[in-house]
Amino acid sequence: MSLVVSNLSVDHGAIRAVSGVSFTVESGKIAAIIGSNGAGKTTLLRTLSGLKSATHGSAQWNDHDLFSVKPEFNVRHGIAHVGEGKSVIAELSVEENLHLGAIWRKNKKEMKSTQLDVIELFPILGERIKQRADTLSGGERQMLAIGRALMSRPQLLLLDEPSLGLAPLVIEQIFQTIKSLRDQMSLTVVLVEQNALGALEIADTGIALNLGKVVVAGSAQSLLNDPAVRAAYLGY
Amino acid sequence: MYKFISSLLIGLSLGAIYSLMSISLVLVWRSTRVVNFAQAGQAIVSTYIAYEVVNRTGSFWLAFIVAILAGALLGAIVDRYFMRPLFKRVTTGPIVAIAPVVATLGLLGILRAIVGFIWGVELKPIAAPVSLDGYSLGSEVLPFAPYNALVILIVAIVLIVLSLLFQKTNLGLSLRASAFSPEIARLSGVRVNEIRTLGWAIAGAAGAIAGILATPTSYLSPNSLDILLVFGFAAAVIGGLESMVGAVVGGLVLGLGVTFVSNYVSTSLIFPTAFVFLIVILLVRPSGIVAGKRSRRA
Amino acid sequence: MRKRLLLFIALGWVLLFIGDRVDELRVYQGASIAVYTIAIGSIILLTGYSGQISLGHGALMAFGGYVAALCVANASLPLWFAFVMAALLTGIFGGVLGFAAARLSGPYLAGTTLALAVGLPSLANQFSILGGEQGIYLDPGLPPARLGEDFSQYKWFFWITTLAALITMFWLSNILRSKYGRTWRALRGNEVAAQLCGVHTGRQKVLAFALSSGLAGLAGALLVLTISTVSPSAFPLSLSFALVTGAVVSGIYDLKGVMLGAVILVIIPEIADSVASRFGDSLKIISTLPGLLVSALLILAVLFTPNGPGEKLHHLRHKRKAHSG
Ligand SMILES: Nc1ncnc2c1ncn2[C@@H]1O[C@H](COP(=O)(O)OP(=O)(O)OP(=O)(O)O)[C@@H](O)[C@H]1O
Ligand SMILES: [Mg+2]
Numbered sequence: 001m002s003l004v005v006s007n008l009s010v011d012h013g014a015i016r017a018v019s020g021v022s023f024t025v026e027s028g029k030i031a032a033i034i035g036s037n038g039a040g041k042t043t044l045l046r047t048l049s050g051l052k053s054a055t056h057g058s059a060q061w062n063d064h065d066l067f068s069v070k071p072e073f074n075v076r077h078g079i080a081h082v083g084e085g086k087s088v089i090a091e092l093s094v095e096e097n098l099h100l101g102a103i104w105r106k107n108k109k110e111m112k113s114t115q116l117d118v119i120e121l122f123p124i125l126g127e128r129i130k131q132r133a134d135t136l137s138g139g140e141r142q143m144l145a146i147g148r149a150l151m152s153r154p155q156l157l158l159l160d161e162p163s164l165g166l167a168p169l170v171i172e173q174i175f176q177t178i179k180s181l182r183d184q185m186s187l188t189v190v191l192v193e194q195n196a197l198g199a200l201e202i203a204d205t206g207i208a209l210n211l212g213k214v215v216v217a218g219s220a221q222s223l224l225n226d227p228a229v230r231a232a233y234l235g236y
Numbered sequence: 237m238y239k240f241i242s243s244l245l246i247g248l249s250l251g252a253i254y255s256l257m258s259i260s261l262v263l264v265w266r267s268t269r270v271v272n273f274a275q276a277g278q279a280i281v282s283t284y285i286a287y288e289v290v291n292r293t294g295s296f297w298l299a300f301i302v303a304i305l306a307g308a309l310l311g312a313i314v315d316r317y318f319m320r321p322l323f324k325r326v327t328t329g330p331i332v333a334i335a336p337v338v339a340t341l342g343l344l345g346i347l348r349a350i351v352g353f354i355w356g357v358e359l360k361p362i363a364a365p366v367s368l369d370g371y372s373l374g375s376e377v378l379p380f381a382p383y384n385a386l387v388i389l390i391v392a393i394v395l396i397v398l399s400l401l402f403q404k405t406n407l408g409l410s411l412r413a414s415a416f417s418p419e420i421a422r423l424s425g426v427r428v429n430e431i432r433t434l435g436w437a438i439a440g441a442a443g444a445i446a447g448i449l450a451t452p453t454s455y456l457s458p459n460s461l462d463i464l465l466v467f468g469f470a471a472a473v474i475g476g477l478e479s480m481v482g483a484v485v486g487g488l489v490l491g492l493g494v495t496f497v498s499n500y501v502s503t504s505l506i507f508p509t510a511f512v513f514l515i516v517i518l519l520v521r522p523s524g525i526v527a528g529k530r531s532r533r534a
Numbered sequence: 535m536r537k538r539l540l541l542f543i544a545l546g547w548v549l550l551f552i553g554d555r556v557d558e559l560r561v562y563q564g565a566s567i568a569v570y571t572i573a574i575g576s577i578i579l580l581t582g583y584s585g586q587i588s589l590g591h592g593a594l595m596a597f598g599g600y601v602a603a604l605c606v607a608n609a610s611l612p613l614w615f616a617f618v619m620a621a622l623l624t625g626i627f628g629g630v631l632g633f634a635a636a637r638l639s640g641p642y643l644a645g646t647t648l649a650l651a652v653g654l655p656s657l658a659n660q661f662s663i664l665g666g667e668q669g670i671y672l673d674p675g676l677p678p679a680r681l682g683e684d685f686s687q688y689k690w691f692f693w694i695t696t697l698a699a700l701i702t703m704f705w706l707s708n709i710l711r712s713k714y715g716r717t718w719r720a721l722r723g724n725e726v727a728a729q730l731c732g733v734h735t736g737r738q739k740v741l742a743f744a745l746s747s748g749l750a751g752l753a754g755a756l757l758v759l760t761i762s763t764v765s766p767s768a769f770p771l772s773l774s775f776a777l778v779t780g781a782v783v784s785g786i787y788d789l790k791g792v793m794l795g796a797v798i799l800v801i802i803p804e805i806a807d808s809v810a811s812r813f814g815d816s817l818k819i820i821s822t823l824p825g826l827l828v829s830a831l832l833i834l835a836v837l838f839t840p841n842g843p844g845e846k847l848h849h850l851r852h853k854r855k856a857h858s859g
Contacts, residue, residue, distance in 0.1 A: 070422075071422050071423055072424075072428065075425035081423050083419065083420065087420050087423070089416050089420055090416070091416045101424050103406055103409060104426070106406065
């Protein structure tokens with residue numbers, strides 16, 4: 001049980017955004033992918049979920065080849081992707097956003113119980129359930145985005161910069177939630193972050209990308225201790 | 237007073253038809269970012285098919301059902317086998333911005349020519365299922381007829397069905413999600429392409445109903461629905477082009493406005509009224525009277 | 535500029551020379567080609583160089599046609615003055631419309647101008663000064679006597695329209711190369727960027743729309759000259775569609791192909807007629823075939839040479855070079 005990415009390259013026209021990237025994430029672990037602006041993190045995640053096509057290389061989740069189907073079918077294989085920048089649908093209510101996450105299941109009862117679980121995780125969403133998503137605060141929106149992804153009862157969660165633009169306290173809360181998802185539901189998480197310190201603190205493994213290439217990979221602890229990583233990404 | 241009430245009712249029944257056309261344009265615009273000028277062509281095809289069914293079986297209602305199905309099917313075909321290949325092919329150069337407009341325009345021309353080939357260009361009538369003679373109140377005969385009442389009733393039913401579909405069902409949620417944010421819908425497991433085609437089908441059905449309802453009070457010819465397209469577009473713009481509620485409000489406002497002007501000022505001013513409405517709305521409330529959030533420069 | 539002027543003068547001589555050597559029908563078609571050239575040029579100015587599309591240029595032509603006919607019939611003004619008035623007033627009318635249109639993009643302008651095309655011609659029936667369905671007769675006058683006894687009316691039309699088309703094209707090719715042309719192209723490319731560079735995008739769009747409308751008005755007046763009457767039926771919706779087709783076939787941002795589009799628009803009815811006559815002049819075919827051909831051509835052009843034949847040729851040439859080299 002693991003996510004295996006091997007020798008993955010992705011192009012945006014003439015630009016090679018991801019180049020020869022390989023890594024493995026064991027089931028039930030959090031992998032933090034860190035790197036500065038334009039390192040190729042978003043591109044990597046979008047390729048894993050199928051939104052962008054790979055130039056070459058492969059990605060397997062257990063027995064499933066991620067590149068063999070469209071993104072709408074990858075969800076059905078237990079893979080959920082939360083896009084960069086609070087990916088919720090502003091025009092829909094909180095409840096509708098949550099329902100959307102489970103829409104392919106078609107099982108109303110299961111949907112209801114999952115919704116209760118998600119609201120237990122993010123109680124604020126319960127209070128805002130009938131409001132339109134564009135009335136939420138930034139932090140609430142990010143919770144809704146994660147909640148929407150969880151509604152599909154995924155095994156593998158791809159998160160793109162959940163801390164983007166949030167206050168430190170809210171970031172901490174979101175990171176703790178991600179950690180508890182791993183600990184309690186043994187969810188596998190690929191966490192893309194520019195907030196390297198926060199991400200590495202909850203992660204099991206870490207991968208640093210630069211200009212589309214892996215520069216350092218190893219246990220999260222080893223990255224935290226690596227002087228080069230500290231200088232480049234942690235700022236101390 | 238009679239004149240006022242009767243104008244009100246006539247305006248509603250006219251506005252109801254505009255609303256349907258407007259909805260069909262809005263549905264496609266929201267999901268595909270295309271104003272489907274071919275909608276008038278699709279509706280003319282389904283209405284001619286209805287004409288044929290009425291002629292052979294004498295049943296307006298059978299024709300009505302057939303028209304809806306034909307309209308839906310045609311809408312789906314246009315999206316699947318016309319728009320999608322077009323978007324795949326035309327991806328570069330300055331033409332990209334105008335290609336959808338130009339292509340739907342071309343399709344409109346082709347559909348009109350096809351019905352012209354098959355049914356000729358003479359005017360054809362479709363008999364109304366109920367009387368077109370106005371109700372009489374004492375010695376007064378109102379222009380408002382049972383058929384107008386029927387139109388209002390049918391459109392009301394259609395609108396209720398559509399709003400239930402969009403607000404209460406998973407399909408409706410998929411349709412809205414795909415329109416507002418295809419990417420998030422896709423990541424949630426919605427089969428966005430299929431849903432979009434379905435949206436075109438629903439739009440086609442709405443346009444088909446507008447076409448068949450508009451015909452008994454006038455006549456059928458290959459371009460008899462062009463005006464309806466224009467009024468539907470004006471209604472959609474009045475409503476903000478993004479919102480289905482806006483489309484209905486826009487249709488009713490336009491229907492009432494046009495009817496009151498033609499009853500109280502001059503019948504020859506119907507078209508100028510609609511056009512002036514359109515221009516004024518564009519100048520003073522570019523986002524429509526039902527305020528939408530999105531900018532229209534998109 | 536000098537060189538281009540000479541080129542246009544030379545082209546004019548060639549056309550006159552040809553005009554002297556073909557029969558009356560061809561001369562008449564030549565006049566129509568000149569009219570369509572101006573009309574298509576006006577769309578290219580608008581769409582290719584400011585990124586807006588109009589589906590209502592047929593209606594603007596009608597506007598110009600009525601202005602010209604009213605000038606001649608009611609005010610007995612000379613012909614050339616009527617043409618100037620047609621261009622001017624249609625330009626002003628277009629400017630007013632463009633003021634609404636400038637605030638919007640793509641589908642809004644397309645729909646609004648479509649409304650104009652559907653509605654404006656039918657307005658003619660509602661104001662008695664416009665002569666209803668019969669329209670207004672425009673007396674084109676006789677060709678000047680010094681051109682000789684056997685100088686036909688059609689040749690006279692041909693001269694006038696060709697001269698107008700040459701002047702228009704020369705003016706267009708200059709303005710598109712000028713500061714304005716560059717600004718419009720920038721607008722088409724990226725409105726936001728143009729705005730950031732300090733271009734007053736709204737004003738530029740109104741200007742482009744007004745100029746384009748003025749040209750359409752001139753084309754309308756010339757069209758009325760060649761058919762001697764202006765009536766609603768001369769400006770159906772299909773005319774607007776045909777113009778868009780002509781522009782797309784010509785390559786919507788390239789003035790060079792503009793004659794090609796005009797020639798095609800003139801040939802299509804002829805093809806339709808000859809096909810119809812094979813099928814026993816069936817009314818159905820005569821009345822629907824031109825529309826079908828125009829629409830089919832439009833769709834094929836969008837699908838296969840979306841950015842005009844110029845680009846296609848360019849590509850082919852490149853391919854061949856790549857092969858041989
Ligand atoms: N749609 C696109 N078209 C062209 N180039 C793109 C596109 N998306 C990304 N790129 C380029 O690919 C490279 C990687 O971008 P990517 O968005 O994956 O970086 P990132 O690591 O997510 O950055 P950030 O931390 O700023 O989100 C960048 O050079 C970017 O300019
Ligand atoms: Mg990113």
